[in-house]
Amino acid sequence: MARSDIGRRGCAPLDPGPRLFRADVQGLRGVAIALVVAYHLSWVVTGGYVGVDVFFVISGFLITSQLLHELEKQQGLSFIGFYARRARRILPAATIVLIATVLCARAVLSPQAADRVFEDAVAAVFYGANFRFAASGANYFNSTLPPSPLLHYWSLGVEEQFYLLWPLVLVGASLVWLPARRRAARPPALGLVAIVLGAIALASFLVGLRQTTTSPSWAYYSILTRCWELAIGALAALGLPLWSHLTERVAAGLGWAGVVAIGASALAYSSRTPFPGLAALLPVAGAFAVIVAGSHRRIRYGAEALLGCWPLRRLGDWSYSLYLWHWPAIVLAPSIFGGPLSEWGQLGVLAFSVTAAGASYGLVEQPIRHLRIVVRRPRLAAAGALVLASCSLAVVGTAASTLPSLVPTGATTRPGLAGNGRLTPAQLSVDLEQGVATTVVPSNLTPTLAHAADAFPLIVTDGCHLQRAGTESRPCTYGDRSSKVTVVLFGDSHAAAWFPALRLLSEEHHWRLVDLTKAGCPPVEVAIASYPQCTTWRTNALAQIAALHPTVVVSTWARYVELPESGPLANVAHLHTSAWDNGLVALFSALRADRSTTVFISDTPTLSDLVPDCVSGHLSDAAACTTPRAAAIKDLRAKREELAIAKRYGATTIDPMNWFCTATRCPVIVGNILLYRDDAHMTPQWSEFIAPVLGDDLVPVVAAASRR
Numbered sequence: 001m002a003r004s005d006i007g008r009r010g011c012a013p014l015d016p017g018p019r020l021f022r023a024d025v026q027g028l029r030g031v032a033i034a035l036v037v038a039y040h041l042s043w044v045v046t047g048g049y050v051g052v053d054v055f056f057v058i059s060g061f062l063i064t065s066q067l068l069h070e071l072e073k074q075q076g077l078s079f080i081g082f083y084a085r086r087a088r089r090i091l092p093a094a095t096i097v098l099i100a101t102v103l104c105a106r107a108v109l110s111p112q113a114a115d116r117v118f119e120d121a122v123a124a125v126f127y128g129a130n131f132r133f134a135a136s137g138a139n140y141f142n143s144t145l146p147p148s149p150l151l152h153y154w155s156l157g158v159e160e161q162f163y164l165l166w167p168l169v170l171v172g173a174s175l176v177w178l179p180a181r182r183r184a185a186r187p188p189a190l191g192l193v194a195i196v197l198g199a200i201a202l203a204s205f206l207v208g209l210r211q212t213t214t215s216p217s218w219a220y221y222s223i224l225t226r227c228w229e230l231a232i233g234a235l236a237a238l239g240l241p242l243w244s245h246l247t248e249r250v251a252a253g254l255g256w257a258g259v260v261a262i263g264a265s266a267l268a269y270s271s272r273t274p275f276p277g278l279a280a281l282l283p284v285a286g287a288f289a290v291i292v293a294g295s296h297r298r299i300r301y302g303a304e305a306l307l308g309c310w311p312l313r314r315l316g317d318w319s320y321s322l323y324l325w326h327w328p329a330i331v332l333a334p335s336i337f338g339g340p341l342s343e344w345g346q347l348g349v350l351a352f353s354v355t356a357a358g359a360s361y362g363l364v365e366q367p368i369r370h371l372r373i374v375v376r377r378p379r380l381a382a383a384g385a386l387v388l389a390s391c392s393l394a395v396v397g398t399a400a401s402t403l404p405s406l407v408p409t410g411a412t413t414r415p416g417l418a419g420n421g422r423l424t425p426a427q428l429s430v431d432l433e434q435g436v437a438t439t440v441v442p443s444n445l446t447p448t449l450a451h452a453a454d455a456f457p458l459i460v461t462d463g464c465h466l467q468r469a470g471t472e473s474r475p476c477t478y479g480d481r482s483s484k485v486t487v488v489l490f491g492d493s494h495a496a497a498w499f500p501a502l503r504l505l506s507e508e509h510h511w512r513l514v515d516l517t518k519a520g521c522p523p524v525e526v527a528i529a530s531y532p533q534c535t536t537w538r539t540n541a542l543a544q545i546a547a548l549h550p551t552v553v554v555s556t557w558a559r560y561v562e563l564p565e566s567g568p569l570a571n572v573a574h575l576h577t578s579a580w581d582n583g584l585v586a587l588f589s590a591l592r593a594d595r596s597t598t599v600f601i602s603d604t605p606t607l608s609d610l611v612p613d614c615v616s617g618h619l620s621d622a623a624a625c626t627t628p629r630a631a632a633i634k635d636l637r638a639k640r641e642e643l644a645i646a647k648r649y650g651a652t653t654i655d656p657m658n659w660f661c662t663a664t665r666c667p668v669i670v671g672n673i674l675l676y677r678d679d680a681h682m683t684p685q686w687s688e689f690i691a692p693v694l695g696d697d698l699v700p701v702v703a704a705a706s707r708r
Contacts, residue, residue: 047269060233479506
């Protein structure tokens with residue numbers, strides 16, 4: 001069917017003939033982008049993210065089909081021509097959206113957040129966004145950061161990394177294929193290419209299967225775990241001579257089965273589904289089935305009757321631009337309008353995205369893609385792509401350079417101390433009151449706003465605090481290593497935040513301090529289906545505690561019963577309250593059985609905003625970043641129940657709220673110390689500062705336990 005035949009407002013005609021244009025594939029693009037947009041707007045399809053997997057299969061199919069056609073027609077491949085076509089196809093719209101997003105972020109986000117967007121843009125310009133987001137997502141301490149408005153550029157990175165090498169494989173095959181083509185109707189080299197490609201796909205799938213459990217972020221964003229999806233599309237293209245022999249009935253059934261598979265995965269999956277892993281097989285197989293079923297000829301009752309209809313084809317035409325525009329609009333709109341989007345707000349964002357996509361397609365994508373001078377001169381197009389990338393980097397760099405300085409200009413201050421040079425609870429209360437009243441950010445703020453996000457305790461930087469993949473803590477001993485008094489720190493990242501204070505106390509009082517902490521893993525005995533390493537680590541840690549016979553175990557954790565339906569601990573959000581309480585009972589029973597004295601520190605406050613981001617936008621009004629004390633306790637019932645159960649099983653309890661908040665509010669700066677690295681983890685500087693008041697409660701307990 002000629003390209004002009006599909007412009008009419010109806011479904012694609014069903015006449016037989018060679019497939020010069022795949023209306024069904026274009027409609028499948030429309031389905032994929034509809035699923036992605038609906039998912040991002042939280043509309044019905046809880047697994048709409050599978051639309052990206054469908055895109056990967058389509059991309060692998062179309063690009064490989066073009067390469068095979070060029071190989072056979074021109075007896076070779078032009079690398080410059082290939083990459084020039086890719087540049088004409090993707091760079092213009094991607095660059096415009098990139099620049100617009102950075103400029104908008106500069107206008108509506110805090111300087112700290114806008115700076116992160118600029119860094120994301122730099123990675124996106126060089127098609128390395130997937131590596132940046134994989135590394136960022138793998139770091140548990142980044143889990144509280146809001147999503148980047150450029151997060152969706154990860155998929156462009158995966159595609160371009162795949163197409164950096166795939167033409168080379170085909171060129172190598174052509175050295176055998178083209179001579180064979182002259183001798184036989186079925187070139188044997190294609191079978192060899194299919195075997196090699198299948199091996200690559202299988203290896204990639206197996207790596208993804210493993211990393212979905214051990215490192216979900218890398219599994220989701222990495223080319224190593226995603227290239228199998230593009231390879232499946234490439235295999236569909238390699239097998240076109242075979243698919244043409246399918247009977248009409250088989251092809252029709254296969255096409256509709258593919259549509260059902262994609263729809264089922266979009267409706268059945270959710271943010272709690274381990275992905276990609278095995279789950280990715282369903283949408284990928286569905287896309288493959290649709291493509292295979294529609295090969296060579298049209299079928300009266302096939303899936304093309306639906307996919308070839310004008311609305312889906314038009315949506316498919318705009319799919320790339322819509323993919324680029326919709327996500328920044330969704331992420332930045334709440335900052336523009338000052339709050340979460342209402343249903344009308346979501347419709348407005350959708351209308352803007354569709355309008356921008358249509359304009360981008362008609363005024364940017366198509367004109368540049370078919371510009372005669374660059375079509376005829378691919379070297380000129382390739383050079384233009386480099387210039388465009390350089391210019392976009394220069395523009396976003398200029399935008400970033402206009403960010404306000406994150407170096408405060410306020411007066412130098414420091415927290416007060418008692419007359420004996422030691423912090424007391426009374427003096428701390430005075431300091432907190434002054435912190436609530438702080439407006440101008442001090443010039444000697446520590447840590448600085450630029451480095452606050454990286455202000456980790458020592459156990460994080462030296463590898464003792466386990467990340468997701470770890471299941472057994474190695475011997476990490478601090479303080480007086482020869483001491484007979486052993487204190488164990490047992491918990492998650494919130495426990496790790498207390499390490500600086502405990503290290504100072506252990507050095508002062510000659511304790512041996514042992515760290516047993518793991519990111520995102522509560523010591524409370526609850527099963528987390530999406531995080532099996534946590535259960536394994538907890539079992540191992542309790543065994544290590546039993547072998548150590550410590551004097552005191554200090555334990556604390558975040559209140560995971562509050563977590564949203566996302567991230568590695570999403571399943572914990574759905575635990576019934578009784579399940580969490582039963583886990584608490586099991587934990588404290590196990591610790592009591594080891595005859596170790598247990599100290600339970602209730603969780604620290606959780607503030608309303610990311611503190612460094614908020615402060616960077618309020619250098620002269622830091623008080624605007626404080627949070628009411630009542631709002632900083634996210635679940636008062638859970639807090640009280642945890643304290644009650646701990647006491648019931650003989651643990652000493654400490655509620656640190658008065659070390660962070662006044663009677664009414666929780667400050668973010670006290671003297672020259674920034675209290676939080678995000679919205680809930682205290683900085684090492686604050687942990688060290690409040691060590692004396694922690695010692696007032698902890699030292700007598702350790703002393704009494706050591707005499708037993």
